[in-house]
Amino acid sequence: xxxxxxxxxxxxxxxxxxxxxxxxxxxxxxxxxxxxxxxxxxxxxxxxxxxxxxxxxxxxxxxxxxxxxxxxxxxxxxxxxxxxxxxxxxxxxxxxxxxxxxxxxxxxxxxxxxxxxxxxxxxxxxxxxxxxxxxxxxxxxxxxxxxxxxxxxxxxxxxxxxxxxxxxxxxxxxxxxxxxxxxxxxxxxxxxxxxxxxxxxxxxxxxxxxxxxxxxxxxxxxxxxxxxxxxxxxxxxxxxxxxxxxxxxxxxxxxxxxxxxxxxxxxxxxxxxxxxxxxxxxxxxxxxxxxxxxxxxxxxxxxxxxxxxxxxxxxxxxxxxxxxxxxxxxxxxxxxxxxxxxxxxxxxxxxxxxxxxx
Numbered sequence: 001x002x003x004x005x006x007x008x009x010x011x012x013x014x015x016x017x018x019x020x021x022x023x024x025x026x027x028x029x030x031x032x033x034x035x036x037x038x039x040x041x042x043x044x045x046x047x048x049x050x051x052x053x054x055x056x057x058x059x060x061x062x063x064x065x066x067x068x069x070x071x072x073x074x075x076x077x078x079x080x081x082x083x084x085x086x087x088x089x090x091x092x093x094x095x096x097x098x099x100x101x102x103x104x105x106x107x108x109x110x111x112x113x114x115x116x117x118x119x120x121x122x123x124x125x126x127x128x129x130x131x132x133x134x135x136x137x138x139x140x141x142x143x144x145x146x147x148x149x150x151x152x153x154x155x156x157x158x159x160x161x162x163x164x165x166x167x168x169x170x171x172x173x174x175x176x177x178x179x180x181x182x183x184x185x186x187x188x189x190x191x192x193x194x195x196x197x198x199x200x201x202x203x204x205x206x207x208x209x210x211x212x213x214x215x216x217x218x219x220x221x222x223x224x225x226x227x228x229x230x231x232x233x234x235x236x237x238x239x240x241x242x243x244x245x246x247x248x249x250x251x252x253x254x255x256x257x258x259x260x261x262x263x264x265x266x267x268x269x270x271x272x273x274x275x276x277x278x279x280x281x282x283x284x285x286x287x288x289x290x291x292x293x294x295x296x297x298x299x300x301x302x303x304x305x306x307x308x309x310x311x312x313x314x315x316x317x318x319x320x321x322x323x324x325x326x327x328x329x330x331x332x333x334x335x336x337x338x339x340x341x342x343x344x345x346x347x348x349x350x351x352x353x354x355x356x357x358x
Contacts, residue, residue, distance in 0.1 A: 020322060020325070020326065023322065024090075105117070106120075107319035110315070110316075122303075123308045126303055127305045130223070130226065130293050134293075135285055142231050146237070146238025146242065149161060151242075151261075168228040177222070181221065196302070197300075197302070198302050199214055200214050222296045246269060281339075285335055286332055286335045297310075
C-alpha cells in the first residue's frame with residue numbers, strides 16, 4: 001500500500017504539468033486575449049500613453065495581429081505587453097510560470113491588482129463554508145434515508161422516495177438555483193430570502209447572534225440548491241451497502257438468537273455497512289466542491305473560488321485561471337488518493353496495484 005501511495009504522489013507532478021501545459025497551449029490559440037482588450041480600450045478611449053489600460057494579448061505577437069492596434073504607437077504596444085509580461089516568448093513565459101508554481105507563486109491578477117494566492121485566500125472561506133455545510137447536510141439526510149430504504153426495500157416508502165431522489169438528481173444545479181431565486185428571492189412570488197451575497201451590507205454592525213441569523217438566512221437557498229441533487233448517489237450507496245449486510249449469514253444467526261431488528265441493525269449491521277459510506281466521503285467532497293460550488297457561486301454571486309475562476313475566464317485573466325485550475329486539480333487528485341486509501345483500510349483484500357481482490 002505504501003508503494004501505491006508513493007506512486008500516486010509522484011504521479012501528481014507530471015499530471016499537473018500536462019494539465020497546465022495543455023491549457024496554456026489552448027489559451028495561446030483562443031482569441032480575444034487581454035492584450036487585444038487593452039488595445040481596443042486604448043483605441044476607443046483615445047489613450048496615447050500607457051495608463052490604467054487593463055488586459056493583455058495571449059500570444060505576444062506584433063501589433064499587426066490586431067485590428068484594434070491601428071493608430072497606436074509601437075512604443076505603447078510594447079508598454080502594454082511589458083506591463084503584463086507578454087513581451088517574452090510563450091515558451092519562456094511557460095517556464096517562468098512553472099518556476100513560480102514550484103514556490104507557490106501563482107503570479108498577479110491582470111485586473112484585480114492582487115496576487116493570485118491572496119485572491120484565493122480571500123475567496124477560500126466562502127467556498128469552504130458552502131462545501132462543508134453542503135456535505136454535512138447531504139450526509140445527515142442521505143444516511144438515515146438510505147438505511148430506511150434498505151429496511152423498507154420494495155415497499156411503498158422505497159418507491160415514492162426513489163421518485164423524489166431521481167427528480168432531484170435529474171434537475172441541473174443551476175436550473176434549480178434559478179427556480180429557487182425566482183420563487184423565494186424577489187421574483188413574482190415571495191421575497192423571503194436575499195437574492196445574492198453571503199451576508200448583508202450591514203453585517204459588521206450586527207450583534208453576534210444577529211450575524212449568525214443573517215449568515216444562515218443568506219446560506220439557505222444556495223445550500224438547498226447545492227444539496228438537492230447530491231442526495232441520490234449517497235442515499236443509494238447507503239441503501240445497497242446495508243442491503244448487502246442484511247442478507248449475510250451472521251444477520252440470520254442474530255435473528256435466530258432472538259435479537260430485535262433495531263439491535264441487529266444499529267449494533268451489528270451499522271458498523272460494517274457504514275464503512276463503505278465513510279470511504280466515499282472524499283468523492284462526495286470532490287463533487288460538492290468542484291461542481292456544486294462552482295455553479296452556486298456564479299448564480300448567487302457568492303465571492304468564492306468558483307466565481308473567481310468564472311470571472312477570470314470572462315476577463316481572460318490568465319494568472320487567476322491557471323491558479324484556480326492548479327488548485328482544483330491538486331485538491332481533486334489528493335481527495336481521490338484519500339478515497340482509495342480509505343477503501344483499502346476498510347477492505348485489506350483490495351489491491352489497487354493489481355486492480356483486484358486478493
